[in-house]
């Protein structure tokens with residue numbers, strides 16, 4: 001099996017990274033025309049790994065070529081979607097893979113300044129990145145005249161301060177400008193009006209880490225590792241009730257069942273599987289009979305869920321679904337930036353209802369009420385956080401309705417907890 | 419009035435070179451100031467505002483938005499224990515209860531000896547180690563009461 005990212009893990013020092021063939025992709029890229037790189041990335045079917053899965057080459061081509069303004073790259077290392085921890089591994093285990101990817105993206109789009117917006121809780125990882133950036137400057141891979149060309153690039157690490165919403169690209173930009181992280185109304189999109197009102201590309205860490213291999217081996221090669229419109233491999237962060245939680249890299253299209261049973265060791269103890277959240281806490285849950293689904297963007301969408309960030313959360317029979325609802329709704333209520341009424345009020349209301357169900361004070365009709373609130377929040381807000389809060393609620397209410405009703409009726413948890 | 423130390427100011431001057439707009443350095447500057455003073459209250463907001471040429475109200479908006487800035491004197495060590503989904507599935511609730519009992523504090527409070535402040539956090543990006551807490555930025559995972567005893571013992 002060909003892997004793209006994890007084989008680099010452990011090559012933290014620049015010498016080790018170069019020794020294994022590192023920075024060859026960037027070197028090759030800098031002697032290609034920017035448009036040629038964008039075409040190669042389009043052919044690769046690389047799609048954004050931050051959650052939305054937007055084709056990377058197409059996103060880059062939206063940036064105006066003739067703008068007199070500076071252009072910026074914002075590297076999204078905010079990694080806040082519950083269940084997700086993949087970007088941490090890339091930055092900690094192979095920081096140069098990210099730097100090399102950033103060089104390629106910046107050259108392709110005509111960018112000379114990049115900021116890595118890293119969540120504040122990853123302070124130790126930020127230090128590793130800063131060290132790696134220093135090493136790259138010392139080698140002449142960053143700064144002026146990279147690889148002896150006319151191209152210059154500066155990369156800076158910028159720490160966030162604990163706000164999930166800053167992972168949303170326009171909130172990230174606001175935050176990077178030194179403001180509250182409140183999403184902007186689109187259009188205009190960051191490609192034309194981003195950081196400081198300049199054309200800006202926002203890309204996830206894992207997205208960029210794929211670029212060196214795409215340039216070295218070609219877009220078609222990368223596309224062929226995956227399936228359909230989902231090129232390459234994907235990092236899956238598996239947590240919850242499995243024997244071996246951790247990070248696994250697999251080709252797009254591998255079945256969710258294979259990931260859980262062959263890689264993550266299956267369900268812990270002698271428990272039975274109850275459900276799987278396949279792409280971070282905002283992705284709709286799948287029932288045990290649905291886990292044959294291939295892990296790629298189209299297949300999961302067809303199954304009514306999302307590949308999202310690739311964070312797989314596994315629940316066994318000991319999980320109380322009312323509790324799961326409570327944790328999820330509390331999170332989104334806590335993280336709503338409050339700009340849009342349906343989001344601010346809807347998330348808070350759902351959290352109150354879920355909490356009263358858990359405490360044995362649920363009322364008849366609460367499950368329908370939750371679904372009504374969730375549905376009324378969708379598609380009406382400035383950013384997708386409201387939808388992200390609503391989708392998992394609807395799925396849990398539909399798929400585990402009986403258990404929730406029993407919890408309400410009996411005024412206690414029907415699930416035997418350990 | 420408290421002063422930002424010359425060393426911190428030097429670090430801040432360095433930071434300002436990274437951005438075409440001074441205000442952009444704000445989150446990083448606040449991290450530096452918090453490291454020095456332990457927290458950012460109104461006085462801290464004013465000091466940073468004047469340093470960056472901003473209005474105090476602009477500072478207040480930002481400081482109150484982000485959860486990692488302490489508004490009041492906190493303990494010497496900040497414990498952030500995750501309460502999100504993967505950690506809850508793996509037993510975060512009894513862990514949080516244990517920490518509260520052991521430290522004799524509620525969420526957001528500081529121990530009597532000023533050593534620890536206990537906070538709950540949303541997913542810390544370390545779900546493979548659930549249940550998880552962070553102390554001064556260091557991750558501690560697969561927590562059990564015994565492990566917590568050991569960890570807290572080691573921190574001076």
Ligand SMILES: Cc1cc2nc3c(=O)[nH]c(=O)nc-3n(C[C@H](O)[C@H](O)[C@H](O)COP(=O)(O)O)c2cc1C
Pocket residue numbers: 047048049050051052053054056059076077078079080081164165166167168169170202203204205207208383384385388
């Ligand atoms: C509420 C919310 C939170 C998000 N959090 C993150 C995040 O932590 N990391 C990330 O890369 N993308 C996150 N995104 C997606 C970004 O808005 C954006 O789509 C992404 O950074 C684009 O990069 P990509 O095309 O390389 O995936 C979030 C989106 C929303 C709506």
Ligand code: SF4
Pocket residue numbers: 165182183335336337338339340341343344381382383384385386
């Ligand atoms: S949907 Fe929610 S988080 Fe997004 S902008 Fe509106 S209030 Fe803020």
Ligand code: FES
Pocket residue numbers: 082083084500501502503504505506540541542543544545548550
């Ligand atoms: S859910 Fe606790 S670290 Fe992710």
